[in-house]
Amino acid sequence: MLRSLSTIFWLGTKELRSLFGDLVLIGLVIYSFTVAVISQAQSNSQELHHASLAVVDEDQSELSRRIISAFMLPYFQAPVDIGESQVGPLMNSGRFTFVLDIPPNFQRDVLAGRRPALQVNVDATAMIQAGLGSGYALQIINTEVAWYLARSETSVPAPVNLVTRIAFNPNVTTAWFESVMGIINSVTMLAIILAGAALVREREHGTMDHLLVMPVSPFEIAMSKIWANALVIAVAVVIALYVVVQGILRVPITGSIPLFMGGVVLYLFFATAVGLFLGTIARSMPQLGLLYILVAVPMNLLSGGATPVESQPVWLSTIMKASPSTHFVSFAQAILYRGAGLDVVWPQFVAVAGIAGLFLALTLWRFRAAVGATGA
Structure with a gap:
């Protein structure tokens, strides 16, 4: 066990060196958690502002x-x-x-x-x-x-005195919602792209054959890619929340960021596993990009971040309950907007962890089969 953990750790550091050597992917990470979040928060305005x-x-x-x-x-x-x-x-x-x-x-x-x-x-x-x-x-x-x-004598008082109280976003400011949703969408996008690109890059550069002749198992190779890419995204999320959302956009975060990051780590096991799974199917980066569109775009659109799950057809909302992205959006909004604690969001955490574990097992099985075919 210790030898396997050590192997996973050192293979992960190799993966980090390879990732930081790819300036395009690093640029994508930086852009996705800075410029993309700011532009989404400020340009997709859903409130009236300075109308002529x-x-x-x-x-x-x-x-x-x-x-x-x-x-x-x-x-x-x-x-x-x-x-x-x-x-x-x-x-x-x-x-x-x-x-x-x-x-x-x-x-x-x-x-x-x-x-x-x-x-x-x-x-x-x-x-x-x-x-x-x-x-x-x-x-x-x-x-x-x-x-x-x-003020006139003929006036009739209104039959109802309507009082509206808006919770969690008193001014109904779009940036408060869109900034966090931008980060959530970037987590899904980058986890799939980075993990899938890591495997495709190994295949395109011919380094997968070098790994196969080393005393390492497909499980160790897969887990090293998962933790390395998940670590990069997790660090980027923390920086984006503190620097971009709270610092630049001035969006108040009510809940616990450490608790939210615990849920992000659980979700990253699923999202990076999806990336590896697609990487075992794709033979090139263009193919990976097409597969990403087919998988990640519907996940983001139907997760509840763009439209409420309750507004979707019953059959579709039932299907989306099996997607960790739906639970991810749910606990992210509960923690960051409403200040919910673990006693409130633990069902979503359990759902994400359970589905992620099942898909991770499927991905590892597929990864072993793909690596075995490559070695043959």
């Missing part, structure tokens, strides 16, 4: 001025007064995403209960901003009109 707004105020009343003043940062830029004849040209040029047109006698008609029309022109080529901004504009206008009517 113009106003045509044909009423010039107290109510119209109050409505205009309610459109404020950070959701909307300062409203710009324009004339009615400028609406078409400015919308066509893309100068404004929203143009609010308040008709004449708007305040008088509201007080008389005539339900006057108020027009909001929206440039829907900015699709996300258009959808969110329309909802925000409707809410702002209704709130200001209700406040104004509340």
